[in-house]
Amino acid sequence: MVKALMIGFGSVGQALARMAIRHEERLRARGFALCPVGVFTRTKGSRVCAEGLDLRAMLDDVETGGVFRGDCTALTPLEACRTLDYDVLIELSPLSVAHAGEPALSHIRAALARGRNAVTANKGPVAFAYPELAALARDNGAQLRFESTVMDGAPVFNLVQRCMKGNRITGFAGILNSTTNYILCRMEEGASLQEAVEEAVAAGVAEADPSNDIDGWDAAVKVSVLARVLLGADIGPLQVARGGIREMTQEAIQAAAAEGKRWKLVCRGWRENGAAHAAVALEKLDAAHLFAGLSAYDSALSIESDMMAPNCIVQKGPSPMDTAFGVLEDLLSL
Amino acid sequence: MVKALMIGFGSVGQALARMAIRHEERLRARGFALCPVGVFTRTKGSRVCAEGLDLRAMLDDVETGGVFRGDCTALTPLEACRTLDYDVLIELSPLSVAHAGEPALSHIRAALARGRNAVTANKGPVAFAYPELAALARDNGAQLRFESTVMDGAPVFNLVQRCMKGNRITGFAGILNSTTNYILCRMEEGASLQEAVEEAVAAGVAEADPSNDIDGWDAAVKVSVLARVLLGADIGPLQVARGGIREMTQEAIQAAAAEGKRWKLVCRGWRENGAAHAAVALEKLDAAHLFAGLSAYDSALSIESDMMAPNCIVQKGPSPMDTAFGVLEDLLSL
Secondary structure (H helix, E strand, O other): OEEEEEEOOOHHHHHHHHHHHHOHHHHHHOOOOEEEEEEEOOOOOEEEOOOOOOHHHHHHHHHHHOOOOOOOOOOOHHHHHHHOOOOEEEEOOOOOOOOOOOOHHHHHHHHHHOOOEEEEOOOHHHHHHHHHHHHHHHHOOOOEEOHHHOOOOOOOHHHHHHHOOOOOEEEEEEEOOHHHHHHHHHHHOOOOHHHHHHHHHHOOOOOOOOHHHHOOHHHHHHHHHHHHHHHOOOOOHHHOEEOOOOOOOHHHHHHHHHOOEEEEEEEEEEEEOOEEEEEEEEEEEEOOOHHHHOOOOOEEEEEEEOOOOOEEEEEOOOOHHHHHHHHHHHHHHO | OEEEEEEOOOHHHHHHHHHHHHOHHHHHHOOOOEEEEEEEOOOOOEEEOOOOOOHHHHHHHHHHHOOOOOOOOOOOHHHHHHHOOOOEEEEOOOOOOOOOOOOHHHHHHHHHHOOOEEEEOOHHHHHHHHHHHHHHHHHOOOOEEOHHHOOOOOOOHHHHHHHOOOOOEEEEEEEOOHHHHHHHHHHHOOOOHHHHHHHHHHOOOOOOOOHHHHOOHHHHHHHHHHHHHHHOOOOOHHHOEEOOOOOOOHHHHHHHHHOOEEEEEEEEEEEEOOEEEEEEEEEEEEOOOHHHHOOOOOEEEEEEEOOOOOEEEEEOOOOHHHHHHHHHHHHHHO
């Protein structure tokens, strides 16, 4: 029984709950059973129960009425992190660049300081404070895991750590923001930037306010996480050379197409003369480039190292289920 | 100190030796040092030394004269497997379909039966006898590792085992034979099949006798390994529905191009009505298909599971160094 404190119960939290219910037997065979002792949300209410909340009932509540039925707790999420009895904090709240990863950062800090493990799909805390959090985890005998922060549940950090032992990572390149990739693909089909953005929001690919995506913030935060963890670089989101797609026009799209090329928002990290660098920038890629072959719903990351040819992971059309799987993988790894 | 018995010292064995020398310090920091107590080859001679052979001198020998200098052992490789004192057998001999994985299969069987670990880049033994070898390893407290048998050192088996815990693999699809991929790409540029084959041999992509590649045998053996290990299927190389590229013509290549499509030799494994299936077949892929975007030197494998969107690994232009890294990863994992 893993006593979990969940913060956030949106699409990923609900997918995780469904996965834990659906695959209960299989997970139990691996020695894992999820026992949520607290679930905190901004808009659905928050519930606490030391014996374990009924995830099935909470999913039903959300599907039928949008909120949890029954008495809500008066605890704040931070108070819960500091006082409840749990084994692992599952941080699924949304990214906040403006608040430098808060309040998720404080939640994770509070858990690790008490020697509790933390699993996060929220990339903000890792991007803004990885060295501090890693030291805090180490000093308190706790673990911090974050496989879902980049490319949902597709193996990135686990891949490097577990399958590329002995390698030194020298750089990476990727298409890591789904919304801008979708928008650029729709613009190639003739949509204006504005139309493509509206479609992305309507399709649920982008959030209601897609500026985090369009201005490259989401990608920059991911690049920061990768640079910190894979390259050991001290590069926060604000230190990433950041570009977005706000200035992209039909003319530029068509001019590229006429050359047989495609615009993509490419994330890169590399070492040069001993220093690490990180950037998010529009690049006009040859049709033969692997990234140019990605469809509107795909992501990709190429990992360069000193002992191997680049290993590239391509994720075909992920859903919140994939992010939830990454969280589950982290939970199983604890 | 890991006492290793090496069988084979071709491009992969030499790359492994160079890697072990070049990264000696880094590997030692991970608790690993390679001590070759025997190196057996078909054409360069065979050497044995209980205190450890000098890899640097052996590389020099091969580079200067093509053969090992000094006294060669009278032991056969199989006798060495049965009698020498070693911790791990490193099997790097070439694939033999005609002899159902022999003699490598006997080498590995002999090592495992003595409770010695075995690492193989030769896919024959795993394809022809995985259930037997896995049982033999288990019963004798030994390990059999074979990351390099498919896609060189790119993570395939380790990825599934270490990064997709809890998932059930439902199928796979891949471009796994470099020679046929190179030939099809060259034919798209106008070469005849015969010309493309000769170029592939001249470029070192194909072996002197490329029929194992052209007739789909190499791919079928890889598909068998994947089907056995990932799907738990009892499918040997001869049970794979096998196609090749021998009948491919310029006309077919050009007709596909006119439709915006590309011919690729695709490897597949899947489950249907409870039974596992495996095939190697020419497929005419849409330009938008990920595999259609692969260049002449790339490989790819898409892994389908019941908890995630497909994870696809793309390997960009691997060399024998990549296969050697896969072997080294296996050695580090023991």
